[in-house]
Amino acid sequence: MDTSIKDHAALAEQFNANEPRVNWHDETLWWVRQKRDKMAWSIPEWEELREAASRIKHNVLGNLHDYLLEFERNAQQNGATVHWAADAEEHNRIVLGLLQEQNVKRMVKSKSMLTEECHLNHYLADHGIEVIDTDLGERIVQLAKEPPSHIVLPCIHKKKEEIGDLFHEHLGTPAGNADPQFLTAAARAHLRSEFIQSRVAITGVNFAVAETGEMVVCTNEGNADMGAHLADVHIACMGIEKIIPQRRHLGVFLRLLARSATGQPITTYSSHFRTPKPGQQLHIILVDNGRSRQLGREDFRNSLKCIRCGACMNTCPVYRRSGGHSYHNAIAGPIGAILAPNLDMKQYADLPFASTLCGSCSNVCPVKIDIHQQLYKWRQVVTQEGQASGAKAAGMKMMTSVLSRPGLYKFAGKTARWVLRLAPGVANNRFNPWSKQRELPAAPKTSFADWYKENRKQ
Amino acid sequence: MNSRDRILQAVKANQPDVATLPDLQAFISPAPASLETFRKVAAGMGSHILEIKDESEIPALLKQYYSDANIQQVVATDPSLYDIAAPLNWQTGDGRQLQDADLAIVRAQVGVAENGALWLTEAELQVRVLPFISQHLAVVLDQSAIVPTMHHAYERIGGPQTGFGVFIAGPSKTADIEQSLVLGAHGAKSLTIFIKG
Structure with missing residues (x-):
């Protein structure tokens, strides 16, 4: 799919060509949103939890320099090697170097939106290394040669019949079998053999605790653990904003994350990696890639509080009806639309406009990011920097001239x-x-x- | 200047004023944990719950529950929990020695009523991959170790005592195919919890 020159509106139009599928996509995500509501309403202190989470993250933003040093010191004491990457390119180079050191041509990776942001898979493929994504949804979109369309539900845009066809082609399942139970069992067998063979595993990081130097990784499938515990080398990739101050703060975030994401009380596995297992290497790559710049933008720094639950996508009337790929960015939806312009204002100038500004995203955000206000502010920045499309700028100018003259x-x-x-x-x-x-x-x-x-x- | 120093310098220059951390004490209510809540929520997460008075009941209950599952290789981290010895040297190796394990029986330190999660550490597991690679998992939990919320759990656990710890809530699962819930993605296909009264 070529998304390089098309903007959100054009890509959304493609997605909208099939109306029954749009309706199905819309309803499926709304159902996830309703599950989230049920969970939130079952916790009387939900709003206090959101407030606490937002304030912990606020404290992190104001003290990030010291927390990063504290985390590095503790992680090193735990036996990990800490790397620092200024941008995506450096991150990818570090990973490649570690893989070449091990002489590895094939390895497993569990879900990491950061590695999507850095386009790690393509980079490694160009250097002759095959990455096997092990989250089921990510494996499905990988086989389909597509990016994930949602940060928590990577193949939410795919129908089971299409997945059955993909598995028939790549995994040799019987043609026409689209039973989720059967297909999951086939993926389990296929990926078990990858886990057993793989000597290196890459994982993402949900939370990194400065106080202890440990990292918490949350999955429902157990793929991060299968990969990391069997590998000789575990590489954990994280943005510098994933730091939290103390272990007890995990209590707040683990209560919020899965409830906000999928309406579960907690993910099946919340794994706390502190030291490498005996004989294993543990590498942690701390990645900036624009985060320190976003930290300096007063209006937009709160976007760094994000814990990647996806609640803002599930609730967004525009995301639900335009699909994740229409955002042409690793992170779609409202949160993607406020993170992306920081990475490249010209390429992502359309995204802050892909919103009705209804505010539903801000209302469900577990860390209380003012997402819709940031979308509104990005529109002004994008327009001032001359990056808004010509028609949009002309329309705005005409509206201004009309709205400022009551008679007209x-x-x-x-x-x-x-x-x-x-x-x-x-x-x-x-x-x-x-x-x-x-x-x-x-x-x-x-x-x-x-x-x-x-x-x-x- | 290397990337580390450049990143740290940029962060220091751009970070806002430090705000105080919130007090979490209000979340740690003194009310005791409810066994009923734990049972209900854990079952909702897909766990199978059995209450026992004595650990000697475990082998017979497991044989009955997994009678259709073709269980051959059983690994009990504490030999007293099962009546057939685990394979020789199951602790030795990089984890791959456990790829044929059908059932693992382990102890949990803490259970959390609000989400049905169990806290297990490397100290009990001995081999980190055990509860994930085994086809089925059984966990033994003292009823007195059930706490109401995650805040209570972290208060009880304190700082890290081992290199690895994990909260496990139910069997491995996925809903990636059209949001249909399927148990047994990559980890254990079932989770049986023995609550010892």
């Missing part, structure tokens, strides 16, 4: 109502991008101002 606004409103009543095709046509996949409601006879004037007298 009144006249324009009256004219539009008259025209739309007589000829609705003027707006509902293929030349108006707003009428794509939408129909304008019938225009009212009077403006609100006229209605108010009339009705106030009574």
Whole structure:
């Protein structure tokens, strides 16, 4: 799929070509959102937990320099080797160096959005090393040669029949078998042999504790543990913002993470890796890749509090109806749309506009990131930097000239109502991008101002 | 300047003023944990719960529950928990020696009522990969070790005593194919919890 030149609106249009599938995608994610609600409502102190999580992360942002040093010191004392990578390229180079040291051509990886952000798999493939993604959803999109479309549910855009076809082609399952139980069992057998053979395992990191130098990795499948415990070399890749101060703070985040993500009380496995097992090497790569720059943007630094639960995606009316791939970024949805412009403002200038600003993302965020306000602020930054599309900028200028003149606004409103009543095709046509996949409601006879004037007298 | 120093310098220059950490004491209510809640939530996570008075009941209960599962190789980290000896030298090796393990029987230090999670460490497991690589898992938990929430759990656990520890809540699972829940993704296909009263 070529997403290099198309923006969110164009990619969303492709996704919307198949209306029943869009409806199914929308409903599936809304169902996950409802499971999240049920879990949140079952905890009377839920709002206090969100507040505590947000404040812990706020403390981390203000003290990150010292926490990073504390983490490094403790991790080294635990026997780990700590690497620092300024950007994606350096991260990939470090991983490649470790793999070449081991003379490894094939290895397993559990879910890590950071390695997606760094495009590690492609980089290693270019150097003759095959990465086997072991999270079932990630393995599925890997076989389909696609990126994940959701940070927690990587193949949420795929129907089981398509997965059955992929497994038939790559794993030799019987043609036409699309039973989730059967396909999962086939993937289990296939990936077990990869775990057993693999001498190096890469994992992501959910939380890194400064106080103890340990890392917590959360999965439902157990793939991070199968990989890391069997490997001679465990490489853990993490963004520098994953640090939390103390072990007891895990209590707050582990209560929030899975409930917000999938509506479970906790993930099946919450593994605390502190020391390498006897005879094993443990490498931790701390990656900046723009995070220290985002830390300096006062309006946007709160985005670094994110714990990657995906709740903002599941609730977002735009994400649910446009699909993860329309965001053309490793992290989709509202949170992706506020993280991406920091990485490349020109390439991701469209993303802050892929929102209705309804605020639902901010309401479900377990660490209380003001996502919709940041989307609004990014729009202003993007436009000021001259990165907004020409049509959008011209439209905004016209709106400004109309909205700043009450007389003109009144006249324009009256004219539009008259025209739309007589000829609705003027707006509902293929030349108006707003009428794509939408129909304008019938225009009212009077403006609100006229209605108010009339009705106030009574 | 190397990347480490550059990153640290940029972070120091850009980080906001330090805010105080919140007090978590309010989350640690003194009310005792509810066995009923633990049972209900753990079952909801897919665990199979059996209450016992004495550990000598375990072998017969396991044989009965797994009668259809073709259990050949059983590894009990404490030999007193099972009546057939574990394979010789199961602790020796890089973990691959356990790839044919059908059932592992281990002890948990703590159980958490709010999410049905069990805290296991390297001290009990001896081989880290054991509870993941084994086809089925059975965990023995003292009823007195059940705490209400994760806050209580971390208070009880304290600092790390070993190189590895894990909360396990139910069997390995996935819902990646059209959100259909399937048990037995990569880790244990079932989890039996013996609560010792």
